Amino acid sequence: MAPVSSALEDLVAALPEGSVVTDPDIVASYRQDRAADPDAGTALAVVRPRRTEEVQTVLRWATAHGIAVVPRGAGTGLSGGATALDGAIMLSTERMRDITVDPATRTAVAQPGLLNAEVKAAVAEYGLWYPPDPSSFEICSIGGNIATNAGGLCCVKYGVTTDYVLGLQVVLADGTAVRLGGPRLKDVAGLSLTKLFVGSEGTLGVITEVTLRLLPPQHTPCTVVATFDSVQAAADAVVTITGRIRPSMLEFMDSAAINAVEDKLKMGLDRTAAAMMVAASDDRGPAGAEDAEFMAAVFTEAGATEVFSTSDPAEGEAFVVARRYAIPAVEAKGSLLLEDVGVPLPALAALVAGIEKIAAHHDLLISVIAHAGDGNTHPLIVFDPADADMARRADVAFGEIMDLAVSLGGTITGEHGVGRLKKPWLAGYLGPEAMELNRRIKTALDPAGILNPGAAI
Amino acid sequence: MAPVSSALEDLVAALPEGSVVTDPDIVASYRQDRAADPDAGTALAVVRPRRTEEVQTVLRWATAHGIAVVPRGAGTGLSGGATALDGAIMLSTERMRDITVDPATRTAVAQPGLLNAEVKAAVAEYGLWYPPDPSSFEICSIGGNIATNAGGLCCVKYGVTTDYVLGLQVVLADGTAVRLGGPRLKDVAGLSLTKLFVGSEGTLGVITEVTLRLLPPQHTPCTVVATFDSVQAAADAVVTITGRIRPSMLEFMDSAAINAVEDKLKMGLDRTAAAMMVAASDDRGPAGAEDAEFMAAVFTEAGATEVFSTSDPAEGEAFVVARRYAIPAVEAKGSLLLEDVGVPLPALAALVAGIEKIAAHHDLLISVIAHAGDGNTHPLIVFDPADADMARRADVAFGEIMDLAVSLGGTITGEHGVGRLKKPWLAGYLGPEAMELNRRIKTALDPAGILNPGAAI
Incomplete structure (x- = not known):
């Protein structure tokens, strides 16, 4: 050598x-x-x-x-x-930025360095829609979205990144380029390898091209916002709603997030509320308004302190912006350790309550926002990196939140990936058999272990 | 030993x-x-x-x-x-027939031997819906659906089996039982192994339990039926429709299928038509009727000879039954070699035309039905197994249809799987790099090759 x-x-x-x-x-x-x-x-x-x-x-x-x-x-x-x-x-992959849209097959072939927002914009020129919408959609790359199987706000109805990946070109550790799938809406020839590479976090190969499935454009949503004086009430409403209709958004913010956003945006949010839900239905015509009415009724029935509905897109979007703004707003209070734990829907309130206890125990501010309709939460642990003891407590809380989620039947990561920060918890979550299966696949595809060593598996 | x-x-x-x-x-x-x-x-x-x-x-x-x-x-x-x-x-797996439905998480945990229709019925008792609907849903097992990543009629809007599998328990070749995923709607911890086992045709492990994602019930669809004097006209309409709306069904029958069904059901289908489309929209309220109107207009514009719309569920279902009945109706004419090739949507008419040529060349009846909205076709090759020469010609046609599909950018199997009948075509379709990757995974999981040897990979 x-x-x-x-x-x-x-x-x-x-x-x-x-x-x-x-x-x-x-x-x-x-x-x-x-x-x-x-x-x-x-x-x-x-x-x-x-x-x-x-x-x-x-x-x-x-x-x-x-x-x-x-x-x-x-x-x-x-x-x-x-x-x-x-x-x-x-x-x-930042220089790999080509995209070709084919409206007849409703697919786009993109290089990985294109941003999610750029993909959305390019396909919109053809009257088509690429649904997955991570909160970071304006700054994250489509290749990264695929590597982590990224989620977002509309997943509750439209699914996650893997549901839109029809094909990939990947380069394996030894330099072999492999084409998997393509612009065929159904294809079961051979193992589901396209799906295997989605969410593999750069450990199995490098994605150099992706074929994306596109949809006709989304209809203008009707939006419902509700505040609650208890997290449990909001969480109960989530289970009722998702069992009956398919909202296109069902987002949760806790008291700390509401206040952090209000500090910045001054839009008149109720600072005394324990929880706020931002929900939407994009069903077309009167059905969207009916869904909104139904969700408003469920919120009220669950004990909402205030419920506001709108079919005005600009008004609705203001609340979505508020929700998307929660992370930067909380970040204004300090550095963030951004959690990503998920639980089965009925455990949502228990998870939030447990996180409150962890925050109190470690004397930390932990704000919880959530893609509530998916049971996927983002506890935001605020800390000062210059305060060594606080940073240590934040680290401990980060782990305790994962342990809590797992104890509630949940996962250590719903949409961000394991990376290096969550790796110590992966084996405990998966169990020895599934962990060994992960290792077998990794070894089969990257025997020398040169691809993203130390990440994920 | x-x-x-x-x-x-x-x-x-x-x-x-x-x-x-x-x-x-x-x-x-x-x-x-x-x-x-x-x-x-x-x-x-x-x-x-x-x-x-x-x-x-x-x-x-x-x-x-x-x-x-x-x-x-x-x-x-x-x-x-x-x-x-x-x-x-x-x-x-015929004796593995337990199922537990949890309406709060909107999931069902089922053993593999339960029939698809039994799963649908069990979850319907809780007001929930398991969408995937292979034509054989009344007689096929959920485990088999997962092993082949089965499709169906509603896939065009609702996706295929893999989109509803949240978790699996699988037993590996060496007897190790592994739990993958579970009742979490989003989970990216570790490689996407649940997805890898879906569609693996019994070559990687034996599925012993599955956690299924369920939806709220489907709305009553509006149905549109149209006949055409050219396949191209029907295929053009498919591309126009899928680029603009999301129909819940978009099915195609050729002349032979129409006539075979009419022979049996005597429902007054137009025996002179070259093609018939059965389309539906299950969008709620007036939206479904609007979609139906839109599809009727597209069919007319494309040159349909007759267009019939109905919002009456029984009337609509009669045409769906006709479509589902196409396979047994054609089967009444002889034994079937049932093809399953798929192409990108714009190649649909070229595929059907090419199949007509293959049929003529080999003096065979080949009827084409298709999940047209997915580009997934089922050419039904009719032959008499007692006629050795005819059986040989049917075999040759079976292969030529796959070659044709691949030459049009399509796949050798959209939803039935490779099994043993299509295995000789797999390597040619996937190419040496992807085939080698399939083999590497197979070897990693079943080094002695005891699981379903000779099938798929």
Whole structure:
């Protein structure tokens, strides 16, 4: 094996000019994703390919030299799936930004570096819709969405990223490029490998192209907002609603989130409320309004203190913006450890109550927002990184929340991925048999373990 | 290794009385599924476990003795995925029939031997709906649906089986039982292994329990039926409709299917039509009727010779019954080789035209019915098994149809699976890289190759 410096020269020579970046300041800017993993290392270089063939070159080279490769999209991951490792290559897809939309097959073929919002915009030009909508949709990449099987607000009705991935091109650890699936709406020939790569967090291969399933445009939703003086009341309403209709949004904010948003947006939210629900139905015509009426009635019946309905899109969108704004609003109070635990729907209130106890026990502010209709919550743990004891307590709370979710029949991550931050909890959650099965697949596809080592599995 | 007879005695002793059947007549009745694979062998025994632990016992025993295991649901498979092999164990799930419905989480936990219709009925008692609806829903098992990732008529709007599988318990080749997923609507912890097992056709493990996602009940659909004097006109309408709205059904029947159904049901179908479409929208309230009106207009614009709309559920259902009846009606004309090729939507007419040419060239009746909204077709090749030359021509046509579909950018199987009948075409369709990836996964999970050898991969 050649020394790394000479090896890197080989890679520079094998790729188009400007693909390999070794400037220490630029390399340092790729050390962390939004999880801000404190254990991030220093990468050898950042490589920014434009084409599948260039990704193959990088991986062949990495395999030959035994060098780890960390794939990275837009760096908005919240679990440390794209944390830099000492001596590794950061393989950034940011220059892979092509997209072709085919309205006849209702599919788009996109490169991974395109942002989710850019995909949505490109297909909207053809009167089509790409549903998955992570809160970060304006800044996260479609490749990262696929790597984590990202969710979002409309998942409660429209499903998650995997439901829209018809095909992939992936480059394996040894540099082999493989096409899986394609613009066929149903295809069961061979194992479900497209689905296997969705959510694999860069540990099985590098996604270089994706074929997305598109839908006709969404109808204008009717929105219902309700406040509650108890979390239990709000959670009860969620179970009643989802058993009867299919809302296109069913979001939860706790008291801390309501207040943090109100601090910033001053839109007159009820600061005394224990919980606020933002719900919508995009069923067409009178059905959407009927759904809204039904949800308003369920909220009232569950004990809502205030219920507000609107079929005005701008009015409705203001509340969605408030919900989306919860994370930055709470972040204004300190650094965040952003949790992502999910539970079966009936356990939602118990989860929130348990998190309150954990917050009190560790003297921390933990605000809970949730894609309530999916049972997927984002407890936001606020801490000051300069306060070592507080940072330690935040870390402990982060783990305790996962333990709590698992004890309620829930998962340690609903849509953000395991990355490096949640990895210590994965084996406990999956159990030894499923963990061993994960390892068998990983070993079969990446025997030398060069793909995103230390992440997820 | 002990001789087989003594080995089988060990298995009989290790399982509850009556689990192992060696009566030659009964064993013979498990030789074939509905694909009627002429190369079916003679199994050593049929084993009918009731519990996961018993399946583990079977697989531990099979691994110890190097004996192949062919998992089998209701035996309604159309690709020979459950064809008996000489000396193998037929592992039938027919006695695994428990189901528990939890309306609060909107999930059902079912054993694999329950029929699809029984699952639908059990969850309907709780006011819930399990959407996937293969044409054979009254006689096919939920385990078989999962093993093949089965589709159906409502897939065009509601997706296929994999979209409703939240969790599985599977028993691996070595007898290890693994729980994957569960009643959590979103869960990205670890690799997407639940999805990997869906569609794996019994080659990776035996499904012993499934957690299904349920929906609130479907609304009464509005139905539109249209006849055309050209297949192209009908196919053009499909592309226009799916780009604009989300029909809950969009089915196609060709002239031969129309006539075969009319022979049997005598419901006044237009025997001179080249194609008939049966479409529906289950959008609630006036939206469903608007969709029906829109589809009727598109059909008319595309050149339909007759268009009929109804919001009467019984009237609509009569046409759905006609569509579902197409397979038995065509089967009345001879034995069937039932194809399952799919193409991207714009290639639908070219596929049907190409199949007509293949039929003419081989002097065969090939009737095409299709889940047109998904581009998934079922060419029904009629032949007389007693006529060796005709049977040979049918076999050749079977392969030529797959080659044709692939040449149009399509797949060799949309929802039935590869089984044994389509296996010779799999590698050509997937290409060497994807085929090798399939093999790597198979080897990682079933290194001795005892699970359904010769099927799919």
